[in-house]
Amino acid sequence: MTTISTPSPESVRRRRRGLLALIVCGVMTVFLLAAAAKAFASLAGFQVLSELEFRAHMDHTQEAGENTVRQLGLDPDSVVDTKEMASSSCVDDFGMDSGDVTRDQPTLTWTPVFADRAAYVAAVRVLREDWSAKGLTVHDVPAPAQGEPGAGLPGVRATDDHGVDLSMRPDWYSGEPVIRADGGCVRHEGYEIEWTEHEGGS
Incomplete structure (x- = not known):
């Protein structure tokens, strides 16, 4: 008979923190890329x-x-x-x-x-x-x-x-x-x- 271990509350919290950090990093990356694109367009002066x-x-x-x-x-x-x-x-x-x-x-x-x-x-x-x-x-x-x-x-x-x-x-x-x-x-x-x-x- 296989025994299924239940994750400890601490490991669940660590996983949640890791997932949250990953989401935040993703959002920040998108924001920085958008800001960089806007800055480049501004430097170029558009048309x-x-x-x-x-x-x-x-x-x-x-x-x-x-x-x-x-x-x-x-x-x-x-x-x-x-x-x-x-x-x-x-x-x-x-x-x-x-x-x-x-x-x-x-x-x-x-x-x-x-x-x-x-x-x-x-x-x-x-x-x-x-x-x-x-x-x-x-x-x-x-x-x-x-x-x-x-x-x-x-x-x-x-x-x-x-x-x-x-x-x-x-x-x-x-x-x-x-x-x-x-x-x-x-x-x-x-x-x-x-x-x-x-x-x-x-």
Whole structure:
């Protein structure tokens, strides 16, 4: 007659712990592979736009920013601050780009002046309502803490249908209100294009 031994409670616990560890390792491996794939795609910069497509993206970026300024009853030309194409984060550190492919990040900023905090907060509310009405997902930007530039001034941001990041918030350095239209880091064909060469938008 064969005797069937019953596993001890301790061996059952060890097996369960081993199985749990195996499952956790599997999940972590999948997560790391997904993260690595996403990081590689980010480094590669996804698609490469033609020079014509990139110029159109510049137009969209400028127009979206100008419309944001106009929504507050201001003239974009009277408060435009800077037009930039370069960004320290928009570079090819790993040799992903080749030939005549270039990376640029078209960004425009305006520095409107508000009478007081109440006027600024009211402008934030106007933008939040306008962007929400257009079906954009709106994010509140927490006000900087006491002692930081722009302390107590909340911000607001949204991304439009062309991928342009729009925001109004205190500037990181000066603390003054800034409206920003950021077209994001884009890979495109052709040589680097400067705003002085391209005055698109409406």
